[in-house]
Amino acid sequence: MRYPIWRIGVFIAAAVWPLFWLYEAWSSALGPDPGKVLVDRLGLGTLILLLITLCMTPLQKLSGWAGWIAVRRQLGLWCFAYVVLHLAAYCVFVLGLDWSQLGVELRKRPYIIVGTLGFLCLLVLAVTSNRYSQRRLGSRWKKLHRLVYGVLGLGLLHMLWIVRADLKEWAVYASIGALLLILRIPPVMRRIPRLIAKKSASATKL
Numbered sequence: 305m306r307y308p309i310w311r312i313g314v315f316i317a318a319a320v321w322p323l324f325w326l327y328e329a330w331s332s333a334l335g336p337d338p339g340k341v342l343v344d345r346l347g348l349g350t351l352i353l354l355l356i357t358l359c360m361t362p363l364q365k366l367s368g369w370a371g372w373i374a375v376r377r378q379l380g381l382w383c384f385a386y387v388v389l390h391l392a393a394y395c396v397f398v399l400g401l402d403w404s405q406l407g408v409e410l411r412k413r414p415y416i417i418v419g420t421l422g423f424l425c426l427l428v429l430a431v432t433s434n435r436y437s438q439r440r441l442g443s444r445w446k447k448l449h450r451l452v453y454g455v456l457g458l459g460l461l462h463m464l465w466i467v468r469a470d471l472k473e474w475a476v477y478a479s480i481g482a483l484l485l486i487l488r489i490p491p492v493m494r495r496i497p498r499l500i501a502k503k504s505a506s507a508t509k510l
Contacts, residue, residue, distance in 0.1 A: 309374070314371040314378055314379065318379070320348075321345075321349060322346065322389055325345050338397075339396070339398065342393050343390060343398060346389045346390035347390045347463070349390075350386040350390055351477060354383050354456060355477065356479055357376055357383055358452065358481075360373060384430040395435060418461050418462045418465065425458070430443065453485065456481050
């Protein structure tokens with residue numbers, strides 16, 4: 305079966321950014337502390353991919369195109385890949401692989417604990433994202449994957465703790481996250497197809 309070109313596009317788009325950032329770090333284009341910039345960009349990339357992943361279900365409801373759901377798992381796995389790179393970059397560039405400093409870092413920066421909890425939740429979601437886990441867990445699979453909402457909350461809290469001095473950018477991501485959660489409230493989700501049907505009927509009459 306031929307792999308859909310749009311899914312190949314998603315793969316390329318998600319893969320190219322970490323490679324580009326690594327190139328920038330190697331070429332000294334990220335300033336005097338390229339390691340920290342790389343850690344920050346990978347963390348923000350994780351949050352953005354998480355928000356895009358959460359967009360898939362509302363987009364499917366709005367458009368009726370099943371492709372949004374087909375790419376949701378792919379985006380979710382990329383989100384996990386980014387958080388793994390974020391954690392690896394932190395260990396290499398911030399800790400310098402000196403594990404004796406980890407206790408000091410946790411006392412100075414407790415938001416690391418919040419980020420680690422988010423990572424562990426994403427690990428559970430990534431490991432159980434396959435069809436075998438869906439069959440094995442049955443109805444419990446959907447309940448388990450509601451952990452993604454907790455991951456969003458942990459990710460936003462992690463970012464808030466880091467950027468306390470400048471909340472403008474954080475507020476944008478938090479607002480998008482809040483909107484996506486509102487769209488998942490059952491009465492709201494049920495109204496979306498009806499609203500689309502009404503708009504389609506109005507457009508047909510015109």
